[in-house]
Amino acid sequence: xxxxxxxxxxxxxxxxxxxxxxxxxxxxxxxxxxxxxxxxxxxxxxxxxxxxxxxxxxxxxxxxxxxxxxxxxxxxxxxxxxxxxxxxxxxxxxxxxxxxxxxxxxxxxxxxxxxxxxxxxxxxxxxxxxxxxxxxxxxxxxxxxxxxxxxxxxxxxxxxxxxxxxxxxxxxxxxxxxxxxxxxxxxxxxxxxxxxxxxxxxxxxxxxxxxxxxxxxxxxxxxxxxxxxxxxxxxxxxxxxxxxxxxxxxxxxxxxxxxxxxxxxxxxxxxxxxxxxxxxxxxxxxxxxxxxxxxxxxxxxxxxxxxxxxxxxxxxxxxxxxxxxxxxxxxxxxxxxxxxxxxxxxxxx
Numbered sequence: 001x002x003x004x005x006x007x008x009x010x011x012x013x014x015x016x017x018x019x020x021x022x023x024x025x026x027x028x029x030x031x032x033x034x035x036x037x038x039x040x041x042x043x044x045x046x047x048x049x050x051x052x053x054x055x056x057x058x059x060x061x062x063x064x065x066x067x068x069x070x071x072x073x074x075x076x077x078x079x080x081x082x083x084x085x086x087x088x089x090x091x092x093x094x095x096x097x098x099x100x101x102x103x104x105x106x107x108x109x110x111x112x113x114x115x116x117x118x119x120x121x122x123x124x125x126x127x128x129x130x131x132x133x134x135x136x137x138x139x140x141x142x143x144x145x146x147x148x149x150x151x152x153x154x155x156x157x158x159x160x161x162x163x164x165x166x167x168x169x170x171x172x173x174x175x176x177x178x179x180x181x182x183x184x185x186x187x188x189x190x191x192x193x194x195x196x197x198x199x200x201x202x203x204x205x206x207x208x209x210x211x212x213x214x215x216x217x218x219x220x221x222x223x224x225x226x227x228x229x230x231x232x233x234x235x236x237x238x239x240x241x242x243x244x245x246x247x248x249x250x251x252x253x254x255x256x257x258x259x260x261x262x263x264x265x266x267x268x269x270x271x272x273x274x275x276x277x278x279x280x281x282x283x284x285x286x287x288x289x290x291x292x293x294x295x296x297x298x299x300x301x302x303x304x305x306x307x308x309x310x311x312x313x314x315x316x317x318x319x320x321x322x323x324x325x326x327x328x329x330x331x332x333x334x335x336x337x338x339x340x341x342x343x344x345x346x347x348x349x
Contacts, residue, residue: 019071023315024087024167024171025063027086027315028063028178030178032056032060035096036053038100040053045103046103052099066081066082070082083166083167087170094243095244095245095247098247098248101185101187104188105188106195106211106216107187107188108191108209108212108249111297112204112209114296118296122196122204124192124288125192127289128227134229137230138228138233140285140290141230141286141290143283143285143286144236144254144286144287144292145232146282146283150276150280151257153276154261165268169264172260172313172316173257173260173264175308175315176312180253180256181248183304188216189247189297190246190247191246191292194222194246195212198219216246222244249292250294250296251303252287252293254284255300255305256301256302256305257305259305259309260308263305
């Protein structure tokens with residue numbers, strides 16, 4: 001009788017768990033709904049609000065489709081797809097922030113002036129002049145481009161150790177991105193590569209940083225400023241052509257996210273962590289070298305990472321209480337006397 005009750009309880013918990021949204025789904029839905037509300041509020045001021053609204057309906061429908069697929073065909077594979085789908089949207093959300101921040105007055109003049117006041121120069125102009133050669137250019141562009149494989153490797157590597165570790169890592173990375181995007185929605189800072197070409201070299205040299213208001217609302221082009229051509233520079237320019245907009249400069253998500261990635265790797269995969277150290281250093285320096293960021297943006301990236309990493313860990317612990325393996329999987333493991341496989345990595349992440 002006890003065995004029958006235990007089996008029934010396990011089945012009941014499994015059924016409850018299947019109905020729960022995964023933490024990564026919950027945070028994606030929350031950000032999607034936030035931007036949806038903003039679209040409705042600023043409908044009359046946005047360029048293509050109908051298209052933006054349709055995109056969010058499709059995203060929510062995609063999450064719902066994979067959720068229903070997993071309920072109909074519960075397996076590790078369909079659960080993986082539920083985690084994977086939100087991650088595939090990262091390339092969409094970044095340029096999407098421009099659709100919102102262009103509604104507000106540009107703030108680049110504040111950050112350019114801050115660099116000037118703190119360092120008595122514009123580091124994003126002086127740095128590439130100090131190291132003006134094709135070798136340095138390629139090295140820093142390689143560092144900048146390494147951002148993308150760093151994200152992929154950090155998220156995928158835990159799959160070979162523990163599914164739970166993979167899900168927590170994916171959540172921390174995704175939620176951190178959403179925290180940065182949430183800032184970019186309301187803080188329109190384009191960065192030196194856009195701002196300096198808009199105000200002109202003479203103004204910058206004179207230490208004058210004028211307010212541009214809504215200039216970038218209708219000027220989104222990124223002009224090639226010359227320099228040393230090369231393979232990695234062409235890769236960076238290719239990615240910029242596909243998704244770069246005059247947005248998302250402060251704080252630097254390249255610096256912030258890569259810092260969070262390095263913390264994750266340090267905690268659960270030291271070999272990859274040590275491999276990525278030189279790329280991490282080059283990446284942080286390259287954000288200023290290629291004029292994507294002011295130097296204060298870099299410091300903002302480090303500071304924000306120090307806040308976002310513990311917050312996303314805490315948030316996962318709150319949302320994870322209702323997840324599948326916390327209801328069904330752990331219950332079954334208790335009654336079948338399973339060892340805590342992967343527990344070391346899960347609890348220490």
